Amino acid sequence: MINATTLSSFSLLGLNDLTTKQRVIVFSFTLLCYCAIFLVNGALIFIILLDEKLHEPMYIFLCNLCINSLYGTTGFYPKFLYDLLTDSHVISYIGCLLQIFVIYSYVATDFSILALMAYDRYVAICRPLEYHAVMTKHRIVLLQCLSRLVPLFCHVVILVMTSRLKLCGLHIEKIYCENWSILKLSCDSITTNNIMGFIFISFYFGHDLFIMFSYAYLVKSAINSREGRRKFMQTCVPHLLCLINVSAALLFDLMYARYGSASVPQTVKNFMAVYFLILPPLFNPIIYGFKLTKVRNSLLSLCAYTKQGLG
Template identity: 60%
Template sequence: MANATALNFFYLTGLSHMSQRLRLLLFAVTSLCYAAILLVNGVLIVTIIVDKKLHEPMYFFLCNLCVNGLYGTVALFPKFLHDLLSKSHIISYFGCLMQVFVIYSYASTEIAVLAVMAYDRYVAICRPLQYHSIMTKCRVLWLVTFSRITPMICQGIVVIMTSKLQLCGSHINKLYCENWSLLKLSCGPTTTNSIVGFMIILFYLGHDLFIMCSYVQLVKLAFRSKEGKKKFTQTCVPHLLCLFNVTVALLFDLMYARYGTSSMPQSLRNFMAIQILAIPPLLNPIIYGLKLSKVQHSVLKCFRRKKG
């Protein structure tokens, strides 16, 4: 504990070995990616809010998914774009903890929203006659609240526990702050933090297990009839693609955080760090926009009105 220091800021070293020319190229690519994320999510959110035909539980949950995508990217892209053009890559202690909170709560909310959407699809296909009596406005509001508040409470606990640690270093070998990097800087034992983090991971793995179980039932029932098969293809395939997209991104990030070594190329480490906050928010609304005919028609109708 003798080497513990009161830190006011951290150094982010993920870009330290990148040339200026490569940074400028990455700045251009990242700017386009962020603009695309803002555009596709913004269009889908506005379309769902404006078009009364989309005022159904499934589309409210989709809107929640898009809002979460924008929420998560705010923690990374503005700071990352600034760092690409800056010589010093520092972040305040408070800013670092806020990044940890937003990024982790974003990832947890993503899984929670997908679990809620799986429940909605299960009720719609397996209990269609009871759908409207089950998915009432009150229950939809409760499910949306659950998918947003619970992750924030969980990650709030993680951040509070991390803030209590005494740290013996200020260099984070990543593009942004994340909890595992801060635990590595701790002067003392972090067993309690690791146990709590592991419990939260198990809690959200339970969400994944729920999604898988619900889809086993959906597949069994949906493929008994042509109508069920058609409904499954139209509304469940986009959800499965989004789930696959998020799961792969999270696995990459967890594998990198736990088992990433200095022997890995820095460019690969940077990609693994940023993909969880770039790929799902970009692809999720595109997948739903392409697969759901109601969304397609509503988006096209909105654009036609603007042109007219």
């Protein structure tokens, strides 16, 4: 039995089956992906901050979503890239808890921001005359703070509960630290941890239900007017695509972590484990950048201005 307060490090076993050649290939692909995530999210953040026409609630929430993607992926990619270049895949106990906190608070914050964006679209389409009275600057700041602080508080609670466990092992069967992997190493009962985890998971997947009900009402309202249909297609469809992307990725990871078969190849396990750290941060800003007219026009104007300046 190992006292968690004296534990110094964990060993990550997810990369043990990779050959040197495979590691070089994976490193190149991962570095390219990480650079692309920084590029597309950074570009969208820059455009929204620079263009005053985009200083509206929906674009502010979108900017927050991109900032959150950069925050979450920073908790995974630097350490993973380093591990691909070394033979010893060790992470300190504190570093492991910090990685868990960053990655899963990022996912929870994504759900919170997507719920705020659904609420914003509901007010814009169903109550257009009241929009500016409802979505005031004060309320936007309050909602933004709640979307950040509530996930942080939830995951502080989870980490405190995890840090109190006595552990009977040091090996984590993944390429990064994940709370369920540590719970499986526990010598103590984890019933309380499982109950609390189920409550938090249900709470954030409850955001999905809220968004789905909101969109059911939006479809009903939008179908009655041409302007409503236009707004729905332009601003709601990309939001739904992002929601499906994030939900499917996280559900994939959670279900596999608990019920995945040991006979599945390690490469497949690794891909399933990092799916939600690759596709949502990469494709969400691309979906919005191409679909939202104002964002697309601002991007084209910026590119034309840059080209003219260089010419």
